[in-house]
Amino acid sequence: MRASFVDLQVFLHACECGSMTAAAERACLTVAAVSARLRRLEETAGVPLLRRHARGVEATAAGEALALHARRVLQEVDRLEQRLRAGRPRRATLLLANTAALGAPLTPLAGWLAEHAGAARLTVRESTSEATVRALQAQLADVGIVSDAVSCEGLRVQPLGPDPLVVVTARGHPLAHRAQVCFSEVLEHEWVAWGDDTALGLHLAMQAHRLGKPLRRRFTFTRADDILALVAQGWGLSVVPAAGLSQQEGTAALVSVPLAQPWAQRTLLVCMDARSSDTAALAVFEGVRRLWLQRVARTAPAYAAQR
Template identity: 55%
Template structure:
C-alpha cells in the first residue's frame, strides 16, 4: 500500500469534516480535486474507503483502518518534531537518523562508528526508530537528516538510494504443512490462524488493507507488541505471521521456524536511505556510510549462506 503524505492529509480532512464538500475549506482544494485524490487512493489500493450518501460520507472497514493509521502517523511526526527541537536546544549540532524496525535490525553501528570517531568537530549522532511514512515527512520538514525507509512510501523530492532487499516473509513452525513450500500466495496464508505484531505498526495496517482488498479478514488469535513475542507464539503453534526477513534473522535464527517467500510483488520490498538534497554535507556522508556497511553485511550473509 502506497500513501502520499498529501493523500493522508486530504483523507483525514474528509473523515473529520464528514463530507468531501465540507473538507474543501479545510484542505484548501476544490471538490473535484478532493474527489480525485480519494478515488485515486481507492483505485490504487483496490479498496473502498468511503461510503457516499446524500448527507456526506461514512467510513468503510478499510477506511477505518486507514484513518487510524493516518492519525498515528501524524501523531508520530508531531512527537518527533517536538522532541527533536527540544534536543536541538541542548546540542545545536546534531545529525538525526530515523530508521524503521527492519533497518534497525541491520549493522548500522558499522556505519556510525567511523563517523563518530572522525576528527571533525563531533555532532550528536541521534538514531531513533520511526515508521517510514513519518520518516519521510520528518525529512521534508527538516526535523531529521537521514532516513531508512521501505520503498512502499512516497520519497518524491528526496535523494533516495537503494540499500538492498527487505522482503516480507510468512513465518510458520517448521512442522506446519506450509513449511515445505518454496513460496506461498498471501491468500493461502489467510486460511490459517494468525499472530499479529502490534495494533499500531505500519505492517499491521498494510496487512489488514491487503486482506480487505481481497474481501476477507485475518483470523487473528492474538496481537502481541514485540517481535520476539510474536515469534515465540508462532513457534508454540498459536498461528502464522508475516514479518520482514531481517527481523526474523535478528530475533529467531533457529531451525524451529520456517520463513517462506510470499509470491505477491508487494512483499518484495526494498530498503532505501534518503535525505533532503542540499544542506548539511554530513547527510550524504552518513547515507554513503550506511550503503557501504549494508553492502558489506549482505556480502557476508551471502558467503555464510553458501
C-alpha cells in the same frame, strides 16, 4: 519577481546541464516536475528564459541575467544558513527507519558518526516508509531507511539491498511446504501479529483491510524475537522481513514461504533531503550505506529454512 529558491536552483541546473533530463537527475525530480517549475518561472518573469531545441535547452539573454543573480542569491542563502547553524546548539540527527531496518543492528553507526561528524548526536525512531518520506520532504527528519514501494521524489537515494516479506510458520503448519502463498490465504490462519504501533504491523493491517479481511490475531507482540519464538512453538504464523531472519537466533524450527504479492518484493533504500548539506546527516547517510554493504558481505540472508 517572485521565485522560490528551489525553482531558482532547478533553473540553474537546466542552464548548466543544457538538458531537462540531466537537470531532473541533478535535482532528484521528474522531468515533468522540472518542466513545470521552469514554465512557472517564465510566467512569473514574463519573458522566455530558455530556448528549447532538439539538443536540449539554453538560456536566453534574460535567462543569463537571471542565472547570474540566482547564483548570487543562492550563495547568500547558503552563507546565511551556515551562520545560523553555527549560532545554535547542535540538535540530534533524526534517523527514521522501518521495522525491517530496525531488525538489523544499527549501533555501529555510533562509532562512524563520532569519527566523521565529531560531537553529533543521533536519534533513531521507527516509522512507516510513507511517513518517513513525508518527514524528509518536509525537513522534519534528516535520514530515512524505507522500502522502494514509496516514491522518493526530491530525495537523495541509495539502494541497500533486497528485503522481501515472507510468511514464517512452524514446520508442521499447513502452509509450511508451499512454494509460495497469497496474502489472502495467509489471512485464513491464526497470527502471531506485529503490534499496530510498529511500521510493519500498520502496513500489514492496511493490506488486510484492502482485502476486506481482518488479521486473526492470537498473540500480538512488537519484538521480532518474541514473534518468531511463538511461531516456532506453533501458536500461529506471521509475516517478517526475510533479511531479518538471519539476525535472529532459534530460527531452525521455522519455515519461510515467499509471499506472492508484488508489494512483498521490496528493496531497502537509504534517503535524505537532496538539498541538505548537514555534516551529521551526510555522515549518517553514508554510515548506513556502508553498514549494509558490510552486512551483506558478511552474511548471506536466511531467506528460507531447511525443510
